Amino acid sequence: MKTKSSEKIAGGKLVRVELDFESKINSAKITGDFFMHPETVIEDLEKSLKGLSAAAEQIEIKNKLDKIISEKNATLYGVTTDDIARVAKTALGVKQ
Amino acid sequence: MTSWRIIPLHTTNAYEAMGIDEAVAEAVGKGISKPTIRFWRWQPSTVSIGYFQSMEDEVDVQKCKEQKVDVVRRITGGGAVYHDYEGELTYSVIAPEGILPKGITESYHEICGWIVKSLKHIGIESEFKPINDIIAGGKKISGNAQTRRFGVVLQHGTILYDLDVRKMFSLLKVGTDKISDKMIQAVEDRVTRVKNFGDITREQTYDALFKGFTDGKKFEVGKLTENELSRAKELAKTKYSTREWNFMR
Secondary structure, three states: EEEEEEEEEEOOOEEEEEEEOOOOOEEEEEEOEEEEEEEOOHHHHHHOOOEEEOOOHHHHHHHHHHHHHHHHEEEEEEHHHHHHHHHHHHHOOOOO | EEEEEEEEEEEEEEEHHHHHHHHHHHHHOOOOOOEEEEEEEEEEOEEEOOOOOOOHHHHHHHHHHHHHEEEEEEEOOOOEEEEEOEEEEEEEEEEEOOOOOHHHHHHHHHHHHHHHHHHHHOOOEEEEEOOOOOEOOEEEEEEEEEEEEEOOOEEEEEEEOOOOOHHHHHOOOOOOOOHHHHHHHHHHHHEHHHHOOOOOOOOHHHHHHHHHHOOOOOEEEOOOOOOHHHHHHHHHHHHHOOOOOOOOO
16 A cells, blocks of 8 residues: 655754555655755665564664665764654555 | 845746755855746646655646646655645755755755745734744744755745635545545645735735845856756756656655
């Protein structure tokens, strides 16, 4: 199923996570008015969530994101991986 | 002392404007061009969205088309902005990372400090408000966005000179078809513009920006090189004006 969750996080930036999942996440899209460079790493972040269990905890989601940020030497600004993971976790819990 | 190239106020369409910023960043990154500050205006008026935003979610593209307002995705993050040709002045700062403070907040603070200084020249007291805003009288007067690539800091931002909130709302998706007075008031409570601070012309505002950005710097007034211009046009054509780029998220 496809779900969407968004949150205005501390500092005023918006994070929106759209997920397509059954027992596992098939695809993820992360959008919002935050900053990150290199910007193209967003696609790696999205891909890193693919295959995660729909029952994954927030910390597991965060760990996946942190791994990419570290590997790609990317910098998030105005948002943290914790924020994105929290919104993703909420999206996993959205009933259709 | 770093020597800067200042490109005085000019007007471009959105696609070339984005192309110029990237082309100059490439040239500065290769050490071909000097650190550059340019001042510009958007014509036609344009809605720009941040790199990570969804065009469909943020912008009423059909309304923009009807109003002859262009839409473009920026190279930088941040939010959706309506850039009115009459309503704002825009700047870009493109410089090697080494000549600006290393931290992101610190480098925003440095460049936004030039705007604060500029606004002081026209009698407006303002301050940098992290993450990326400048506020005057408690309200936002300038929005800024930064990225780093090729060892270069690229920061562009706008100084609001005037603002038609109703028009802005009509172009952005705001979750409702009916734009209420309450919604307009909510923006008026949050956002201000140079014109609210007195009888200040756009020319005076630009002169103040020029002073504020160049104060204490070694600089020469210059223009884009032929290579930067042709690369900018190429990027406008192959990237920034394409559906593939603008609707990629």
